[in-house]
Amino acid sequence: MTVTPRRQMWPLYAAGFTTAFGAHAIAANLGGFSDDAVTSLLVLGGLLALYDGAEVLLKPVFGSLADRVGARPLLLGGLVAFALASAVYVLADSPGWLWAARLGQGAAASAFSPAASALVARLNPAAKHGRAFGSYGFYKSIGYTLGPLLGGLLVWASGLRLLFAVLTVLAVAVAVWALVAVPVVPPLPKKRQTVLDLARRLTAPAFLGPTAALAAATAALSVGVGFLPVTGREAGLGTVATGAAVSVLALCAAVVQPRAGRALDAGRLTTRTGLTAGLLLAAAGLAAAMLPGLAGVLISAALIGAGTGLITPLGFAALAANTPPERLGQTMGAAELGRELGDAGGPLLVAGVATLTSLTYGFAALAILLAAGAALALARRHTSAPTTA
Numbered sequence: 001m002t003v004t005p006r007r008q009m010w011p012l013y014a015a016g017f018t019t020a021f022g023a024h025a026i027a028a029n030l031g032g033f034s035d036d037a038v039t040s041l042l043v044l045g046g047l048l049a050l051y052d053g054a055e056v057l058l059k060p061v062f063g064s065l066a067d068r069v070g071a072r073p074l075l076l077g078g079l080v081a082f083a084l085a086s087a088v089y090v091l092a093d094s095p096g097w098l099w100a101a102r103l104g105q106g107a108a109a110s111a112f113s114p115a116a117s118a119l120v121a122r123l124n125p126a127a128k129h130g131r132a133f134g135s136y137g138f139y140k141s142i143g144y145t146l147g148p149l150l151g152g153l154l155v156w157a158s159g160l161r162l163l164f165a166v167l168t169v170l171a172v173a174v175a176v177w178a179l180v181a182v183p184v185v186p187p188l189p190k191k192r193q194t195v196l197d198l199a200r201r202l203t204a205p206a207f208l209g210p211t212a213a214l215a216a217a218t219a220a221l222s223v224g225v226g227f228l229p230v231t232g233r234e235a236g237l238g239t240v241a242t243g244a245a246v247s248v249l250a251l252c253a254a255v256v257q258p259r260a261g262r263a264l265d266a267g268r269l270t271t272r273t274g275l276t277a278g279l280l281l282a283a284a285g286l287a288a289a290m291l292p293g294l295a296g297v298l299i300s301a302a303l304i305g306a307g308t309g310l311i312t313p314l315g316f317a318a319l320a321a322n323t324p325p326e327r328l329g330q331t332m333g334a335a336e337l338g339r340e341l342g343d344a345g346g347p348l349l350v351a352g353v354a355t356l357t358s359l360t361y362g363f364a365a366l367a368i369l370l371a372a373g374a375a376l377a378l379a380r381r382h383t384s385a386p387t388t389a
Contacts, residue, residue: 005264008123009132013139015075018082018174019109020143022167023051024104026160031184040075047102054106055113063114063333070187071115071329072120076175078112083171091162101164117332120319122185127265129320134261134313140183141254141309145247187326206322207331208375210315211338213275216370218339219346220282223366224249224289224304226347231289231359232297245294249301256309264314271327271375274314279374282307286367290360 048324066074085104089097112230117136124132179244208255230243285303288296323331349369 005370008181008183009120009135011174011181012075012119012123013136014110014174014177015079016140017143018079018167019113021142021147021150021170021300022086022105022143023109024080024144024147024163025154025163025167026105027147032044036223039283047099051106051109051134052340052344054103055110056337056344058107059114059336059340060138060330060333062094062111063118063329063331063336065066065111065265066115066118066329066333067187067327070185071118072178072182072185074120074329075112075178078108078110078115079171079175079178081108081111083168083175084108086164086171086227090161090168093161098160105167114329114336115334116330117316117336119182119185120268121263121316121323121328121332123183126321129317130261130313131258132261133316133320134258137257137261137309137312137316138254141250141257145250145254148246169230205380206348207334210271210318211335212333212373213311214315215338215342215345216279216373217282217308217315218342219349219366220286220304220370221249221253221308222343223346223350223363224301227359227362228297228301233295234359235297237294237297245297245301245317249305252302253307253309253312257293257313260310261313261317264317269314271314271318272308275376276319276374278307278310278314279370279377280307281309281310283367283370283374286363286370287342289363328374 062074062078082105085101085108088104089101117133120132120136121129135388151163154166186278225246228249232245260274264271264274281303285300285305285307288303289300290296291299317333319335320328346366349361350366352362353365354362
């Protein structure tokens with residue numbers, strides 16, 4: 001396979017930015033600027049869960065469909081559907097239609113997100129997967145970073161409808177760009193797959209290891225974004241300082257991902273070493289969150305960001321390397337499901353432990369879980385070394 005021209009990759013990076021920016025821009029501003037639609041914490045929780053719930057249910061479905069009809073149609077259709085779902089609230093501007101818009105956005109993201117990941121793998125040779133997924137993750141991290149900030153400015157300027165209008169225009173622009181620049185990648189012929197074959201592939205270490213690492217990284221990231229501001233406020237820090245800490249987390253993840261991908265492609269870093277190091281860094285970051293004051297918050301954010309930045313491109317590159325090309329959509333959809341479960345499970349674990357004890361012990365519980373994963377990876381390396389030799 002020849003190296004794909006960079007112009008063909010830019011729309012895929014833009015699609016990753018769109019899903020990250022859209023998810024975080026709206027989620028960060030629902031509670032503070034839409035009193036007519038969000039009347040209680042229960043309603044806010046429902047609106048936040050609606051988007052993620054759609055992704056959990058539909059990403060594996062759309063991932064498999066991408067293998068059947070091609071990833072490019074799913075990418076284009078998902079972006080157009082995202083634009084239509086966003087336009088619903090722009091035109092209707094009522095609480096009921098906000099629920100419909102969020103559900104539609106989540107369903108649409110479930111289509112174009114795994115399709116974009118599959119195209120990143122299909123359009124690049126295996127020797128360049130680390131760099132490609134590192135760049136893809138970089139632009140998603142930029143979306144996560146800018147979403148709350150730019151979304152807040154848009155909502156402050158003209159309300160939630162302006163944010164949805166910007167998302168409508170963004171999705172349409174990326175869809176047109178992808179239509180022009182992304183080449184047709186026809187689905188590959190594939191052997192008949194039984195349910196047992198699928199179960200074996202999705203329970204094999206080559207799938208479970210990277211997917212578990214991706215889920216752990218997403219759990220740490222979600223906990224950092226959600227709970228580090230709480231720790232900062234308890235230490236007497238203002239919103240500017242706590243907001244800066246979250247930005248440090250996302251910025252570190254964005255900076256590390258392309259470098260980790262290039263190191264993997266150059267042979268300076270192996271997948272197992274990188275994933276193990278990423279888990280240890282994220283665990284150390286969660287442990288640092290137990291330190292008092294601004295220093296603990298900033299150190300925690302930097303370490304969690306660096307850990308997730310290491311894990312994300314290496315995990316997806318490992319999945320692509322160990323998946324038949326004709327099944328890439330299915331694998332990416334299943335891996336995205338794992339990430340969504342980590343996104344929900346991490347905060348639930350920390351909140352559950354914190355409710356019974358304190359937030360410090362909540363951070364400790366997730367840190368221990370991630371460190372145990374790293375220890376398991378190290379143990380597997382040592383036990384498999386004699387066999388490999």
